[in-house]
Amino acid sequence: MTVTPVNAECASTGSAHEEPGGAVEMSMREAINSALHTALREDPRTLVFGEDVGRLGGVFRVTDGLWHTFGEDRVFDTPISESAIIGAAVGLAMNGFRPIPELQFDGFAYPAVDQIVNQLARMHYRTRGAVTMPVTVRLPSFGGIRAPEHHGESLEALFAHVPGLTVVAPSTPHDAHHLLLRSVRTDDPVIYLEPKARYWDRGPVGRRNDEAPGGTVEPIGASRVVRAGRHATLIAWGAMVRRCLQVADLAAEDGVELEVIDLRWLKPIDADGLAASVARTRRAVVVHEAPLTAGLGAEVAALVTERAFRDLAAPVQRVTGYDVPYPAGPLEPRYLPTNDRVLLAVQRTLEY
Amino acid sequence: MQAQEARAADPLPPAHARSLYRAMLTARLIDGEAIALQRQGVLPAYVSARGQEAAQAGSAAALDIERDFAFPTYREIAAALTLGVDMVGYLASHRALWHGGLYDPVASRFGAVNAVVGGPVPHAVGWAMGERLAGRTGCALSYFGDGASSEGDVHEAMNLAGVMRAPVVFLCQNNRWALSVPNERQVAGGSIAARAAGYGMPGVAVDGNDVAAVYRATRQALEHARSGGGPSLVEARTYRIEPHSTSDDTSRYRDPDEERQWRERDPVARLRAELGEAGHTDDTLARVEREARESAERVRDGICARPEPDGDDLFRYVYAEPTDELARQWRAWREEAAP
Amino acid sequence: MTERTFTLPDLGEGLVEARVLEWRVAPGDRVGRNEPLVELETAKSAVEIPSPHAGVVTRLHVEEDQLVRVGDTLVTFDLERDSGIVGTVPEEAERTERRVRLRPPEE
Numbered sequence: 001m002t003v004t005p006v007n008a009e010c011a012s013t014g015s016a017h018e019e020p021g022g023a024v025e026m027s028m029r030e031a032i033n034s035a036l037h038t039a040l041r042e043d044p045r046t047l048v049f050g051e052d053v054g055r056l057g058g059v060f061r062v063t064d065g066l067w068h069t070f071g072e073d074r075v076f077d078t079p080i081s082e083s084a085i086i087g088a089a090v091g092l093a094m095n096g097f098r099p100i101p102e103l104q105f106d107g108f109a110y111p112a113v114d115q116i117v118n119q120l121a122r123m124h125y126r127t128r129g130a131v132t133m134p135v136t137v138r139l140p141s142f143g144g145i146r147a148p149e150h151h152g153e154s155l156e157a158l159f160a161h162v163p164g165l166t167v168v169a170p171s172t173p174h175d176a177h178h179l180l181l182r183s184v185r186t187d188d189p190v191i192y193l194e195p196k197a198r199y200w201d202r203g204p205v206g207r208r209n210d211e212a213p214g215g216t217v218e219p220i221g222a223s224r225v226v227r228a229g230r231h232a233t234l235i236a237w238g239a240m241v242r243r244c245l246q247v248a249d250l251a252a253e254d255g256v257e258l259e260v261i262d263l264r265w266l267k268p269i270d271a272d273g274l275a276a277s278v279a280r281t282r283r284a285v286v287v288h289e290a291p292l293t294a295g296l297g298a299e300v301a302a303l304v305t306e307r308a309f310r311d312l313a314a315p316v317q318r319v320t321g322y323d324v325p326y327p328a329g330p331l332e333p334r335y336l337p338t339n340d341r342v343l344l345a346v347q348r349t350l351e352y
Numbered sequence: 353m354q355a356q357e358a359r360a361a362d363p364l365p366p367a368h369a370r371s372l373y374r375a376m377l378t379a380r381l382i383d384g385e386a387i388a389l390q391r392q393g394v395l396p397a398y399v400s401a402r403g404q405e406a407a408q409a410g411s412a413a414a415l416d417i418e419r420d421f422a423f424p425t426y427r428e429i430a431a432a433l434t435l436g437v438d439m440v441g442y443l444a445s446h447r448a449l450w451h452g453g454l455y456d457p458v459a460s461r462f463g464a465v466n467a468v469v470g471g472p473v474p475h476a477v478g479w480a481m482g483e484r485l486a487g488r489t490g491c492a493l494s495y496f497g498d499g500a501s502s503e504g505d506v507h508e509a510m511n512l513a514g515v516m517r518a519p520v521v522f523l524c525q526n527n528r529w530a531l532s533v534p535n536e537r538q539v540a541g542g543s544i545a546a547r548a549a550g551y552g553m554p555g556v557a558v559d560g561n562d563v564a565a566v567y568r569a570t571r572q573a574l575e576h577a578r579s580g581g582g583p584s585l586v587e588a589r590t591y592r593i594e595p596h597s598t599s600d601d602t603s604r605y606r607d608p609d610e611e612r613q614w615r616e617r618d619p620v621a622r623l624r625a626e627l628g629e630a631g632h633t634d635d636t637l638a639r640v641e642r643e644a645r646e647s648a649e650r651v652r653d654g655i656c657a658r659p660e661p662d663g664d665d666l667f668r669y670v671y672a673e674p675t676d677e678l679a680r681q682w683r684a685w686r687e688e689a690a691p
Numbered sequence: 692m693t694e695r696t697f698t699l700p701d702l703g704e705g706l707v708e709a710r711v712l713e714w715r716v717a718p719g720d721r722v723g724r725n726e727p728l729v730e731l732e733t734a735k736s737a738v739e740i741p742s743p744h745a746g747v748v749t750r751l752h753v754e755e756d757q758l759v760r761v762g763d764t765l766v767t768f769d770l771e772r773d774s775g776i777v778g779t780v781p782e783e784a785e786r787t788e789r790r791v792r793l794r795p796p797e798e
Contacts, residue, residue, distance in 0.1 A: 054532075056605050059599070060704075079537070080469060107467070108468070111504065148448075148451065150467045197705055199705060256794075324666050328450055330661065331665065331666055334666065340790055343793065350793060391738060391739070392743040397704060598702075599702075
């Protein structure tokens with residue numbers, strides 16, 4: 001499969017401006033929006049639907065302008081029926097379409113879990129490959145915005161556990177744009193988790209994918225070293241990547257050089273990339289918002305231990321949310337990993 | 353069974369109508385204070401019930417709080433107030449102090465605030481089944497909206513209630529707008545009340561801005577349930593005057609003329625006019641209004657002053673029988689994150 | 692008299708800034724609680740902010756058409772009576788103070 005270089009124009013906002021080198025400065029919300037414009041423009045089989053994604057343009061305005069540009073047949077509002085949204089995506093995919101449905105908030109994905117797990121994820125397998133499921137489920141995810149209940153949850157471990165699903169979570173506008181387009185172009189179902197705490201953060205979005213010279217397709221599952229270091233590796237995704245970069249700055253004040261890996265693809269996980277990093281640093285700390293027990297950090301720790309056991313100078317540490325339901329406003333910052341908690345974990349690996 | 357359109361209801365007895373007016377007006381004023389508090393940074397977000405006071409107060413007033421139980425979602429401030437729920441505790445959900453609110457749902461006969469539309473509807477059915485199994489006479493009242501009526505949970509709940517003949521009243525506040533999606537794009541067939549026929553129960557659509565009509569329809573449905581007749585569906589047709597939430601912008605999807613028309617059908621103003629016609633003096637009504645305003649200001653000051661929850665509350669209520677592992681995490685949290 | 696400032700709150704689930712469209716008060720004006728203070732525009736919508744205090748406006752910190760970040764001061768009041776807590780800016784957990792210091796490993 002070949003893919004033309006990505007055109008990162010921002011179709012709807014007019015606020016983006018081009019930077020030297022062809023990158024365009026935009027927010028993550030705009031970066032996803034522009035990727036959706038590109039996807040709909042490039043392939044008439046793509047469809048965007050879900051709750052309030054049409055005329056309103058989505059509760060976070062991520063689908064702003066699509067309904068006006070591509071019309072009601074390709075961008076439409078559904079009733080509040082998450083199970084039917086995903087079930088219909090399965091049927092549309094069976095009929096040759098490439099749906100990009102949205103589930104409005106993380107906690108509202110649960111009513112659709114039956115269709116995702118029992119149907120979407122295994123149709124290809126059930127039909128011995130006769131039917132593909134090119135469905136990208138967009139899911140505003142994770143916490144940090146003082147939102148009501150069911151608006152701050154992290155479902156990555158749930159979906160990563162399901163055979164047949166691919167799971168991805170960008171942390172920057174650039175990745176948000178390109179990982180979404182990569183998701184849309186695969187023939188397998190992808191759960192695309194959008195860190196809503198980062199929707200309004202701005203950053204450069206390159207016209208061409210950094211990892212894809214010449215505009216070839218970047219592999220699904222590639223992590224990215226976002227900061228090089230030699231004393232320990234921090235592994236994170238989504239909104240926690242910025243947290244880890246802050247921690248790396250703080251550690252540098254003490255002469256400790258932390259490497260930070262943005263995992264990006266949460267299934268498949270880049271085990272080789274993790275092992276290569278740990279071979280350099282000998283220590284690893286994985287950071288996520290989701291609760292500890294059976295969280296994705298456990299999978300990361302197991303992979304690192306299996307692949308790099310002899311390189312490790314200390315057990316892999318996990319800094320996560322607690323095994324409690326995602327809390328309301330003032331308790332949110334006391335639930336989420338803080339700089340100090342990550343630093344403490346780093347200290348434990350250094351002093352082990 | 354056919355869904356019927358209820359005819360305009362006879363007026364309620366004067367004292368009853370006046371007490372409903374007090375409840376509706378107080379809820380309206382607290383609702384307005386809550387919107388202001390959101391703009392002032394005290395509430396992170398708020399969902400206004402403006403325009404739905406008659407549908408809520410009329411239905412809640414029909415309950416017997418000695419034995420019945422109401423299951424709200426998250427836009428039920430006037431129902432809560434009518435049932436006597438502590439309003440500061442109710443608004444605590446919207447101040448993000450505790451998702452479910454900080455009132456006692458068991459003592460209040462009013463379930464915790466629930467953000468999943470449709471989610472609590474099967475709970476009402478189960479609770480009602482429990483009343484029958486225990487030989488008691490309580491009925492459940494389930495609040496949900498036109499948007500929630502599209503959820504599988506709601507359909508499953510109605511069918512289950514019909515099969516079990518559970519003493520439950522499904523009270524749909526059809527406020528025309530499910531966030532940005534109007535009835536025409538939400539409710540196939542156009543009538544939620546009509547769906548009752550498919551589940552073998554009576555369904556009735558009433559003018560949701562006529563508090564007497566809502567009260568009488570709910571009352572009748574409760575009597576039907578209490579006497580062993582099983583579930584009913586009441587669709588109160590009303591209007592969400594304000595945006596879906598304080599984060600929403602109706603100008604992107606809704607005709608302001610429609611909003612204006614519904615503002616003219618304001619249920620609070622309508623009841624006030626009816627009270628005047630029924631002979632309540634301006635002095636009496638002015639007193640009710642002054643008391644409502646004072647009450648709303650007390651609630652406003654109360655929610656502003658309510659302290660933030662103790663951080664230990666993160667861990668305190670996860671299990672009735674706490675685990676060692678959670679206790680370990682709690683200790684680690686105290687050392688690493690508590691200050 | 693008590694001096695109180697009012698800072699821009701997060702007006703809608705994670706918003707980071709807003710633009711001042713129009714001030715409804717001027718320095719020296721006496722304003723009542725919940726009376727119109729300023730109209731702002733966010734990425735989601737235009738909203739009118741009702742005054743969180745009853746008192747005298749002493750200073751507007753931002754000009755019309757200017758962008759304000761969440762947490763920036765909008766206006767200062769002189770109050771005859773303090774009207775309690777108003778406005779919290781979400782603690783972005785990006786606290787700069789740190790308690791944990793590290794030592795590089797011996798090599």
